[in-house]
Amino acid sequence: MAMTLAKICGLSEPATLEAALHGGAAYVGAVIFPKSPRHIPPQEAGYLFERARRHARIVAVVVNPDDALLAQIALSLRPHFIQLHGDETPQRAAEVRRLTGSGIIKALPIHDEADLAPVADWDGVADHLLFDARVPAGSDLPGGVGASFDWSLMTDRVLAANWFLAGGLNPQNIAQAVQVSGAPMVDVSSGVESAPGVKDVALIREFLGHLHSGRPHAKDCCS
Numbered sequence: 001m002a003m004t005l006a007k008i009c010g011l012s013e014p015a016t017l018e019a020a021l022h023g024g025a026a027y028v029g030a031v032i033f034p035k036s037p038r039h040i041p042p043q044e045a046g047y048l049f050e051r052a053r054r055h056a057r058i059v060a061v062v063v064n065p066d067d068a069l070l071a072q073i074a075l076s077l078r079p080h081f082i083q084l085h086g087d088e089t090p091q092r093a094a095e096v097r098r099l100t101g102s103g104i105i106k107a108l109p110i111h112d113e114a115d116l117a118p119v120a121d122w123d124g125v126a127d128h129l130l131f132d133a134r135v136p137a138g139s140d141l142p143g144g145v146g147a148s149f150d151w152s153l154m155t156d157r158v159l160a161a162n163w164f165l166a167g168g169l170n171p172q173n174i175a176q177a178v179q180v181s182g183a184p185m186v187d188v189s190s191g192v193e194s195a196p197g198v199k200d201v202a203l204i205r206e207f208l209g210h211l212h213s214g215r216p217h218a219k220d221c222c223s
């Protein structure tokens, strides 16, 4: 049995990227969305994340990206996955895969059971689904705001592909979140920051330490 896998998202500096890799993160994410305090331009992300390529899967997080942005990302960053965190349809996701050659992670905003209905539409389209909390109305960002949802909505849920639990995770709640949800993979951004957009080496270590000292229970996503 393999461990719960972690994605550390919104990395934009060498020291915190190193902390994520050293702590055993299986996925590392660059947020390419100018409204975000974690935004990193594609070319800069390309330089920064190259050192990660042999150790983890690189993820580009985007929100309703146009073709020009996708082309820039594919050229500069060459991510293993594109994380679609907007209102993208399955048809658009298939185009994104074709345009970039990257795998697809689709984020779905969750508040209650009804929000899980679109899961079936993504079967065979997304490599992984990422269940994130629906953000408060009027929020500038569709994610990365530390909002969480009822993890028990995911309990005993069997999906075709491994999925990520996201939204409001942090070193204090990660063990319980995994235990309640049964998540095979988890994703964190603001919960390992000292201020919005400022990743913290100690918090990243603490998060990964709590996660990896927990009971292994999920199948490996990346072999």
Ligand SMILES: O=C(O)c1ccccc1N[C@@H]1O[C@H](COP(=O)(O)O)[C@@H](O)[C@H]1O
Pocket: 009, 010, 029, 031, 033, 036, 037, 038, 061, 062, 063, 085, 130, 132, 141, 142, 143, 144, 145, 146, 147, 166, 167, 168, 169, 187, 188, 189, 190, 191
């Ligand atoms: O982090 C951002 O700024 C961001 C911007 C636009 C779309 C998604 C974003 N982040 C993603 O949000 C979730 C949860 O974040 P948090 O842990 O609650 O802060 C995570 O998947 C990030 O990848």
